[in-house]
Amino acid sequence: MNASSRIAVEGVLETCLYADDLASAEQFYREVIGLVVHARMPGRHVFFRCGPAMFLVFNPTATGTGLDVGPGERRLQHGAVGPGHVAFQVDESALAAWRDTLASQGVPIEAEVSWPKGGHSIYVRDPAGNSVELATRALWAP
Amino acid sequence: MNASSRIAVEGVLETCLYADDLASAEQFYREVIGLVVHARMPGRHVFFRCGPAMFLVFNPTATGTGLDVGPGERRLQHGAVGPGHVAFQVDESALAAWRDTLASQGVPIEAEVSWPKGGHSIYVRDPAGNSVELATRALWAP
Numbered sequence: 001m002n003a004s005s006r007i008a009v010e011g012v013l014e015t016c017l018y019a020d021d022l023a024s025a026e027q028f029y030r031e032v033i034g035l036v037v038h039a040r041m042p043g044r045h046v047f048f049r050c051g052p053a054m055f056l057v058f059n060p061t062a063t064g065t066g067l068d069v070g071p072g073e074r075r076l077q078h079g080a081v082g083p084g085h086v087a088f089q090v091d092e093s094a095l096a097a098w099r100d101t102l103a104s105q106g107v108p109i110e111a112e113v114s115w116p117k118g119g120h121s122i123y124v125r126d127p128a129g130n131s132v133e134l135a136t137r138a139l140w141a142p
Numbered sequence: 143m144n145a146s147s148r149i150a151v152e153g154v155l156e157t158c159l160y161a162d163d164l165a166s167a168e169q170f171y172r173e174v175i176g177l178v179v180h181a182r183m184p185g186r187h188v189f190f191r192c193g194p195a196m197f198l199v200f201n202p203t204a205t206g207t208g209l210d211v212g213p214g215e216r217r218l219q220h221g222a223v224g225p226g227h228v229a230f231q232v233d234e235s236a237l238a239a240w241r242d243t244l245a246s247q248g249v250p251i252e253a254e255v256s257w258p259k260g261g262h263s264i265y266v267r268d269p270a271g272n273s274v275e276l277a278t279r280a281l282w283a284p
Binding site: 007008009010011012013014015016018033034035049050051052053054055056058060064076077078079080081082083084085086087088089090091094097098101110111123130131133134135137139140142 | 149150151152153154155156157158160175176177191192193194195196197198200202206218219220221222223224225226227228229230231232233236239240243252253265272273275276277279281282284
């Protein structure tokens with residue numbers, strides 16, 4: 001709780017990763033991860049709905065320089081370089097199906113972990129090299 | 143929906159940003175954003191609960207090199223450099239209180255946007271320079 005009031009954020013509304021090749025990123029998150037594209041601006045971003053929130057992939061060359069502004073428009077600069085990380089929640093009963101999907105899509109599994117306190121994770125890489133985890137809810141069970 | 147099956151991810155379980163100075167990051171996300179620390183490993187990471195998911199801040203120097211492995215342990219390398227972005231969901235009725243909180247904490251507002259299609263965003267920077275957005279649900283209403 002912040003010091004000056006009782007207000008608190010309700011959750012994460014936007015999760016971001018970065019990729020220079022947005023077409024490859026879109027294909028991966030659509031075809032492999034199964035997300036639905038919400039919006040795209042070629043060369044700048046592709047946005048996906050993901051459960052109750054949004055998963056955003058930006059081209060850091062476009063968003064990091066502030067050069068992607070139009071007339072009368074100002075966008076905030078951000079744009080990280082190097083592998084980021086995201087974990088998507090998957091159902092435990094679907095882990096075998098996920099392994100099948102990854103194999104059929106030619107996406108190698110980098111690691112699998114059964115966590116001592118519960119939960120299971122499958123790690124892969126997206127085409128940009130970001131670490132993408134498919135994890136069961138039990139990993140972070142309260 | 144991915145091509146080979148009907149399985150789909152249920153949402154984002156882990157959202158990550160990177161910060162070299164984890165102590166400053168922890169103070170910001172705890173005191174200003176109001177998150178609760180779930181776990182920390184000094185020099186490597188600090189994890190926060192955030193609604194139903196987790197918000198993770200890593201030191202990319204530790205996680206990006208693969209040097210942070212212990213005996214018999216293997217951690218996957220990731221670690222981005224440069225400003226990332228996250229948006230936290232806030233209640234519309236709390237926007238004025240958020241402005242007060244930011245002012246009292248000495249955090250300047252970089253921008254505020256009332257979106258044409260609905261929703262409102264307040265943008266600030268965390269101590270590492272990441273772009274942190276406080277956004278109302280209407281921004282991404284289905």
